[in-house]
Amino acid sequence: MQEYDTIVVGAGSAGAAVANRLSADPRNRVLLLEAGPAGYRWTRIPVGYAKMITNPAVNWLYTSEPEPATNGRRLAVPRGKLLGGSSAINGLAFVRGQAQDFDTWAQMGNRGWSYAEVLPFFKRMERWEGPGGDPEFRGTEGPLRVTNPPPTDRLLRVVVEAAAQVGIRYNPDYNGAAQDGIAMSQASIAGGRRMSTAACYLEPVRHRPNLRIETGALAEALLLEGRRCVGVRYSIGGAAREARAGREVVVSAGTINSPQLLELSGIGQPERLQSLGIEVRHALRGVGENLRDHYAPRTRWAIGARGYSFNDRGRGLGLVGQALRYALTRGGMLGSVAAPLRAFVRSREGLEAPDLLLGWVPMLTEPGPKGPRIAAQSGMTCYVHAMRPESRGHVHIAAADPRVPPAITFNFLSSPVDAELTVRAIRIARSIMTAPAMARLQVREIAPGAERATDDEIIDWVRRAGETTYHPVGTCRMGADPMAVVDARLRVHGIAGLRVADASVMPTLTSGNTNAPSIMIGEKAAAMMLEDAG
Numbered sequence: 001m002q003e004y005d006t007i008v009v010g011a012g013s014a015g016a017a018v019a020n021r022l023s024a025d026p027r028n029r030v031l032l033l034e035a036g037p038a039g040y041r042w043t044r045i046p047v048g049y050a051k052m053i054t055n056p057a058v059n060w061l062y063t064s065e066p067e068p069a070t071n072g073r074r075l076a077v078p079r080g081k082l083l084g085g086s087s088a089i090n091g092l093a094f095v096r097g098q099a100q101d102f103d104t105w106a107q108m109g110n111r112g113w114s115y116a117e118v119l120p121f122f123k124r125m126e127r128w129e130g131p132g133g134d135p136e137f138r139g140t141e142g143p144l145r146v147t148n149p150p151p152t153d154r155l156l157r158v159v160v161e162a163a164a165q166v167g168i169r170y171n172p173d174y175n176g177a178a179q180d181g182i183a184m185s186q187a188s189i190a191g192g193r194r195m196s197t198a199a200c201y202l203e204p205v206r207h208r209p210n211l212r213i214e215t216g217a218l219a220e221a222l223l224l225e226g227r228r229c230v231g232v233r234y235s236i237g238g239a240a241r242e243a244r245a246g247r248e249v250v251v252s253a254g255t256i257n258s259p260q261l262l263e264l265s266g267i268g269q270p271e272r273l274q275s276l277g278i279e280v281r282h283a284l285r286g287v288g289e290n291l292r293d294h295y296a297p298r299t300r301w302a303i304g305a306r307g308y309s310f311n312d313r314g315r316g317l318g319l320v321g322q323a324l325r326y327a328l329t330r331g332g333m334l335g336s337v338a339a340p341l342r343a344f345v346r347s348r349e350g351l352e353a354p355d356l357l358l359g360w361v362p363m364l365t366e367p368g369p370k371g372p373r374i375a376a377q378s379g380m381t382c383y384v385h386a387m388r389p390e391s392r393g394h395v396h397i398a399a400a401d402p403r404v405p406p407a408i409t410f411n412f413l414s415s416p417v418d419a420e421l422t423v424r425a426i427r428i429a430r431s432i433m434t435a436p437a438m439a440r441l442q443v444r445e446i447a448p449g450a451e452r453a454t455d456d457e458i459i460d461w462v463r464r465a466g467e468t469t470y471h472p473v474g475t476c477r478m479g480a481d482p483m484a485v486v487d488a489r490l491r492v493h494g495i496a497g498l499r500v501a502d503a504s505v506m507p508t509l510t511s512g513n514t515n516a517p518s519i520m521i522g523e524k525a526a527a528m529m530l531e532d533a534g
Helices: 013-023 046-052 099-107 115-125 154-165 197-205 254-264 270-275 317-329 416-433 436-441 455-465 515-533
Strands: 002-009 030-034 126-128 144-146 181-184 211-215 217-225 228-236 239-251 289-291 298-303 341-345 356-361 379-386 393-396 407-409 443-447 498-500
Touching: 002 013, 002 228, 013 030, 013 197, 013 211, 013 515, 030 217, 030 239, 099 115, 115 126, 115 515, 144 197, 154 181, 154 341, 154 416, 154 436, 217 239, 217 254, 239 254, 239 515, 254 393, 298 416, 341 416, 356 416, 379 416, 416 443, 416 455, 436 443
Parallel strands: 002 030, 002 239, 030 211, 126 144, 239 498
Antiparallel strands: 181 341, 217 228, 228 239, 289 393, 298 379, 298 443, 341 356, 356 379, 393 407
């Protein structure tokens, strides 16, 4: 039997930060468990996400249940399964969200989570390497290197010009004082390399004698003694193991796997657990509920002018040139964030802050046997979504076996306002893509297609074509009401010695990508644990 002070389950965006900060004190013995491998050859190259999006070696490859809003389709729900978790396979965009997101969490009764209170943790985690940057908002000494690429690509410059023609200004730092406007995507990329939490939080400290990292370690259940969590049962290569925690267990397995582990351990909705033959150890009805994600249709645009799109520059000899450019300069297509341009806009006048996001990918892709591949057609993609959707779903285990994927139901568009905002976002994308500046590119709408003009026609297309942006949150929601799973200090209600620290604790979605807020949650969780331990 192994014994530690703290056991962290999941070495992803939040878990790696927790393990790093707790083990900085040599008196704290920390065990970090990760179900996947230590690394993968494509993870350090930014464009490597294209090689990992369908790779079972480093990706849980979950799928959602069919539902009306997806026209009966099962949607891909990729989740990272290696050191760094989803920060090691994602599209690398760095978006904190807006102050309103965190102030809303605090207003919901979660003391300590207002923007003013989480900003120090955002600053603590980052080493800002972009031009400018207001020190009131940006950190310069943290482990995570963040860059802000200039708008040098001529295709993206045209889109910025078109956005200005419809009243959307350029914003040099959307993670600063205000989020509004169109901007180049800040990225967890530096020196042409991916800055995952594995690279930034774990690699520099993995030789600490008080930090043990075990990979290939599948967590099967939490060890409970009465109403206290005392450890974790897990397996490596099929061999069962147990480890005990003298202080706390931190579940940082992510929005899908964290509620799964709680339910496998007998923590959740009693009737659901009993139906699967699991002994109920603690009734907690909110486990697995409140699932939210960004449902984002990808509008597609053909470009008649040659040489602008990555479809022209990233095929054949062009791809060879891109590879040489990356080898020599760490730049170009292979060193780029997945969606290098984004806009935060308001759906209507009178709103305090943006509520819609548009993101541009300077190419068209098509399905391939090993995942998406560059299409022969020259063009670009613009995905759109409401940033703070109201529709909520759930994640629940389908069997008492940790190897069986849980059932994921999003209930997209079940809230009428989400459909309304999605249509509005598509119309704004159309206004930009048809602005006068775009004429030189000879742009033509492929999807949804100009013939789909009414709200009903557009939503029908969204049901047929929409995907997520891989931002699931909320299934171990923070709060004080009967459906909350953890309190404001991330302690599981009713179970001593157990916390959850990852995107699953978010009460609502943040305004944009969720990787940066997830790392912040890990940082804040570790600080609270150290404070509580005295």
